[in-house]
Amino acid sequence: xxxxxMRLEFLAISRNESFARVAVGSFFSQLNPTLxxxxxxxxxxxEAVTNSIVHGYKxxxxxxxxxxxxxxxxxxxxxxxxxxxxxxxEQAKQPFFTTMPGDERSGMGFTVMEAFMDGLxxxxxxxxxxxxxxxxxxxxxxxxEEQACKQAVRQDNAG
Amino acid sequence: xxxxxxxxxxxxxxxLLQQAKQGVEQAKEDLFTHNVALVKSVxxxxxxxxxxxxxxxxxxxxxxxAINNYDAxxxxxxxxxxxxxxxxxxxxxxxxxxxxxxxxxxKDLYSKAMVVKNKLSTQTxxxxxxxxxxxxxxxxxxxxxxxxxxxxxxxxxNAAVREDSGNDIMLSDCIGVEDDSESAVDRVMLRELLxxxxxxxRQIIVMRYFLExxxxxxxxxxxxxxxxxxxxxxxxMKKLRNAVGTAS
Numbered sequence: 355x356x357x358x359x360m361r362l363e364f365l366a367i368s369r370n371e372s373f374a375r376v377a378v379g380s381f382f383s384q385l386n387p388t389l390x391x392x393x394x395x396x397x398x399x400x401e402a403v404t405n406s407i408v409h410g411y412k413x414x415x416x417x418x419x420x421x422x423x424x425x426x427x428x429x430x431x432x433x434x435x436x437x438x439x440x441x442x443x444e445q446a447k448q449p450f451f452t453t454m455p456g457d458e459r460s461g462m463g464f465t466v467m468e469a470f471m472d473g474l475x476x477x478x479x480x481x482x483x484x485x486x487x488x489x490x491x492x493x494x495x496x497x498x499e500e501q502a503c504k505q506a507v508r509q510d511n512a513g
Numbered sequence: 514x515x516x517x518x519x520x521x522x523x524x525x526x527x528x529l530l531q532q533a534k535q536g537v538e539q540a541k542e543d544l545f546t547h548n549v550a551l552v553k554s555v556x557x558x559x560x561x562x563x564x565x566x567x568x569x570x571x572x573x574x575x576x577x578x579a580i581n582n583y584d585a586x587x588x589x590x591x592x593x594x595x596x597x598x599x600x601x602x603x604x605x606x607x608x609x610x611x612x613x614x615x616x617x618x619x620k621d622l623y624s625k626a627m628v629v630k631n632k633l634s635t636q637t638x639x640x641x642x643x644x645x646x647x648x649x650x651x652x653x654x655x656x657x658x659x660x661x662x663x664x665x666x667x668x669x670x671n672a673a674v675r676e677d678s679g680n681d682i683m684l685s686d687c688i689g690v691e692d693d694s695e696s697a698v699d700r701v702m703l704r705e706l707l708x709x710x711x712x713x714x715r716q717i718i719v720m721r722y723f724l725e726x727x728x729x730x731x732x733x734x735x736x737x738x739x740x741x742x743x744x745x746x747x748x749x750m751k752k753l754r755n756a757v758g759t760a761s
Contacts, residue, residue: 372662375662376658376659376662379658379661379662380655380659383643383654383655383658384654386642386643386645387642387643388640388642388643389626389630389640389643389646389661389701390640390704392643392658392661392701393661393701393704393705394704396662396704396705397704397705397707400708401708404708449716449719449720449734450734458712460712460713460719461712461716462715462719465723466707466719469719469723492642
């Protein structure tokens with residue numbers, strides 16, 4: 355049973371989006387995901403971080419906190435900001451819906467997060483901030499024998 | 514077991530191919546061993562253009578494809594059939610050599626990871642985990658995560674790069690050119706590039722490939738015609754195929 359956790363705090367600027375993706379992706383890689391599962395998580399992180407930067411803080415900066423927990427075969431991630439918050443979460447989750455009309459946003463952020471992760475929860479208080487929680491479980495893709503072999507190889511490499 | 518350096522006659526080859534088709538592992542192995550020289554001779558033509566081991570590995574993938582797909586009704590020697598497939602694997606890989614200015618070790622690692630991923634998928638029939646890929650490449654999984662990040666190119670940079678006339682910018686062998694279906698588009702690349710698309714295009718791709726809506730449904734939601742959605746989708750897929758990746 356694998357158990358691990360981490361917490362990241364960084365400036366809400368788009369420059370840090372890639373850093374957040376790689377940090378969470380690297381942490382998640384401990385669960386031996388496929389590259390596709392890895393891309394799922396990294397993309398979901400992109401969406402959540404972008405939401406905080408663009409909507410939460412209206413591109414004026416602030417702090418984003420990401421916390422991750424690894425438990426057995428799952429990762430639980432929370433992305434939190436102290437921005438303006440969301441008035442109507444259900445409405446925000448609808449595809450195409452955006453509070454920035456015009457040609458700038460696709461309105462697909464939450465749709466992508468929901469499609470790529472195995473669970474999505476949004477908690478928000480207007481004026482106080484938003485916390486997005488997501489879970490991803492890696493698929494069972496090998497038997498006990500393969501796992502034992504891998505473990506032996508890992509120990510071998512480490513030694 | 515046949516002596517490795519003995520050349521197989523056409524009849525012997527046909528027999529082994531038939532056995533291979535029936536799933537006889539030894540037959541597949543024998544075929545492979547006796548035709549490795551073919552791979553080496555093809556790879557020789559491409560020396561200097563990429564790392565020898567990479568080319569050899571790709572050539573072997575081509576050989577495996579040939580062994581799996583050869584049909585006796587083709588009426589040609591196996592080597593005649595196999596050589597274009599071997600060359601094809603190598604050519605696709607080389608054609609993808611983009612002009613991306615990423616540090617060489619990182620670029621190498623990404624392209625190597627994709628090659629290993631495809632190899633392991635073919636070998637085992639299931640998608641490999643990042644541990645298996647890292648193990649093969651003798652690096653940490655985290656290094657691969659970092660290298661994959663280098664594969665993402667923002668859409669605006671694509672435009673600048675395309676302005677360089679004469680540069681043949683092709684996507685990695687991960688994105689097929691045969692048809693428009695998602696199966697031909699590497700699902701990993703599709704996700705990586707998703708966040709770089711402009712809003713309208715993103716909407717269409719998410720609806721089509723991740724929510725599995727029909728073009729008609731999307732048209733209705735976006736307030737445009739189904740024909741317009743179809744045209745935009747083709748355009749986007751073409752753009753994604755031409756997108757610059759670190760590829761090889």
